[in-house]
Amino acid sequence: MKPMVRLLLFLLSITAICVFWGEHTLYIAPQKQRFCACDRCLFENNTLAIEGLREFPQPLLSRNYNLPEEEYNWWRRLQPGGGSISDYRKNIERVFQLISDNPPLEASSPGRCRTCAVVGNSRNLLKSHYGPLIDFQDYVIRINRGHSKGFEADVGNRTTHHVMYLESASQLDNTTRPVLFTFKMRDLPWITRVLSTQPSGKKSIPRKSLFNKDLAMVVNPAFMRYIHQVWLQKKGAYASTGFMALALALHICDEVHVFGFGADSDGNWSHYWEKVPNKKVKTGGHPGNVEYEMIEELARHQILKFYTGW
Numbered sequence: 001m002k003p004m005v006r007l008l009l010f011l012l013s014i015t016a017i018c019v020f021w022g023e024h025t026l027y028i029a030p031q032k033q034r035f036c037a038c039d040r041c042l043f044e045n046n047t048l049a050i051e052g053l054r055e056f057p058q059p060l061l062s063r064n065y066n067l068p069e070e071e072y073n074w075w076r077r078l079q080p081g082g083g084s085i086s087d088y089r090k091n092i093e094r095v096f097q098l099i100s101d102n103p104p105l106e107a108s109s110p111g112r113c114r115t116c117a118v119v120g121n122s123r124n125l126l127k128s129h130y131g132p133l134i135d136f137q138d139y140v141i142r143i144n145r146g147h148s149k150g151f152e153a154d155v156g157n158r159t160t161h162h163v164m165y166l167e168s169a170s171q172l173d174n175t176t177r178p179v180l181f182t183f184k185m186r187d188l189p190w191i192t193r194v195l196s197t198q199p200s201g202k203k204s205i206p207r208k209s210l211f212n213k214d215l216a217m218v219v220n221p222a223f224m225r226y227i228h229q230v231w232l233q234k235k236g237a238y239a240s241t242g243f244m245a246l247a248l249a250l251h252i253c254d255e256v257h258v259f260g261f262g263a264d265s266d267g268n269w270s271h272y273w274e275k276v277p278n279k280k281v282k283t284g285g286h287p288g289n290v291e292y293e294m295i296e297e298l299a300r301h302q303i304l305k306f307y308t309g310w
Helices: 001-023 070-077 085-095 132-135 189-196 221-230 241-252 289-299
Strands: 115-119 137-141 161-165 177-179 257-258 304-305
Touching: 070 085, 085 189, 115 132, 115 241, 132 257, 137 241, 161 241, 177 241, 221 241, 221 257, 241 257, 241 289, 289 304
Parallel strands: 115 137, 115 257, 137 161, 161 177, 257 304
Antiparallel strands: none
């Protein structure tokens, strides 16, 4: 074989080998699109790897949601009030004549990391200087009578969502989203009453609503039951409003920061705005210690970031 032909065959062989190996070594498998831009995204790749924890399909009520009778019967026994499931559905229909049918919740996006600060009411927030870190988050969720005036350095001054049971309700500004937990039948007509701007009695001046009705959300009783029975293993009568707010945050944010939960350094469960700690304050029918241990476990699994205060 002529030298020129051998050289040509050699070059062709080298080229074929390079092409073969190039196809195998330079190939990069397409990456799976991520849910969010955080380092860790909730509900992505089994992030919630604790047994029994998963995303609940519908944490908030909507007009078209039909609460199953089994869920209603559990909810009805939480507090005195009675009523049939038919009464419940009629009351819910009146509520959704006043508030948005489907509360707008921003969906996860590969280009954004939605962060939440869930701010509890424990005295362990005092002297914590968490305020700037709390206000830095996209959403700031406060609970029941939690407020910021006079405590801004420790608890921040922003509020995007205010989670409350109705006995703790207070006037909110026009931009804060009220997230309402109902525990008994008479809570439902209460919602329609406080959201209505129609004059009552002989007064002709329209009343001012406690909340911006276009921002109002009502938590699904089935979600409340799920948190109590699955997350807390039926400990206590039902979960606290604060713990349910935390669980809700895990469904509306990609990254959750938790502040102000648990007792203070003296073991008291008092609130940060109380001038004198109330040493008689306990957790009532709520499993406070179980909830605290659950938060610690979620933090160990890097599902949330827990700030224990001082």
